[in-house]
Amino acid sequence: MEESMKDYEKMLEESYSLMGDGVHDTDTLLAWRRAEELKESQENITVTVSEVVKGGVVADFEGIRAFIPISKLSLERIDSCDQFLEQELEVRVFEADMDADKLILSAKEILKERQEISRKKKLSDVQVGQVFHGTVATLKDYGAFMDLGDGLSGLVHISQISHKRIKHPGVVLKEGQEVDVKVIDIKDGKISLSIKALIDNPEEVELEESEIKLPESESISTSLGDLLKDIKL
Numbered sequence: 001m002e003e004s005m006k007d008y009e010k011m012l013e014e015s016y017s018l019m020g021d022g023v024h025d026t027d028t029l030l031a032w033r034r035a036e037e038l039k040e041s042q043e044n045i046t047v048t049v050s051e052v053v054k055g056g057v058v059a060d061f062e063g064i065r066a067f068i069p070i071s072k073l074s075l076e077r078i079d080s081c082d083q084f085l086e087q088e089l090e091v092r093v094f095e096a097d098m099d100a101d102k103l104i105l106s107a108k109e110i111l112k113e114r115q116e117i118s119r120k121k122k123l124s125d126v127q128v129g130q131v132f133h134g135t136v137a138t139l140k141d142y143g144a145f146m147d148l149g150d151g152l153s154g155l156v157h158i159s160q161i162s163h164k165r166i167k168h169p170g171v172v173l174k175e176g177q178e179v180d181v182k183v184i185d186i187k188d189g190k191i192s193l194s195i196k197a198l199i200d201n202p203e204e205v206e207l208e209e210s211e212i213k214l215p216e217s218e219s220i221s222t223s224l225g226d227l228l229k230d231i232k233l
Helices: 005-015 022-041 108-124 202-210 224-228
Strands: 045-053 056-061 064-069 088-097 102-106 131-140 143-149 152-157 178-187 190-194
Parallel strands (some): 064 102
Antiparallel strands (some): 056 064, 131 178, 178 190
16 A cells, blocks of 8 residues: 555654654655655746845745755846845745755746747747838847847848849948838748848849830831831932
8 A cells, every 4th residue: 555645744744753853854864855856747836035145045945945046037137136025936946955054946947948848839829021210139140130019039041131133241231230121921930030031132123124115105116117117218
């Protein structure tokens, strides 16, 4: 028959009674066991930050002092943890090592998952042909990554930047520059953009301007008489 939690607690009390206060030791060991289970299941838990320390914050987990590194508190870079003091945080157990007395929690993985769910929802609303006013985030040899706002981003391939051939996106664009872009494709969760699709092709405009236009009121005749009427013999 499977042992109940009370039976397990009793065994722990008997095994560790020599360590001092048996009840306290049992509670601590049960807390560590729970922490290890949470590490395996990656279940979300809520803790309250009780202290700000160098490199992160401290929270209580069932009587165990748990550490949350500053890098695990947010998806964005933060310089101070003071804003998290006495705040409730939803976290997961990142590391649980009873022998080393090390319990590390993290909020980052939860935030990443929620960000991705939100991004997919916003992406589903984007349509081919839609125009965004974006900001050049990063320039690469093969194109420019655009920040479209609201957590969305896309790539303008170098061939879609200008009607003229360019050797590098930096010839036309610079990081931080705002520019209108058109969605030309959405595939595998990635948005392909075009700048040139919103710009008239100078060569086509020049060709149009050079075309001969005849007045609609005049007719053209190619008869032999018309061709010879002004020639004097």
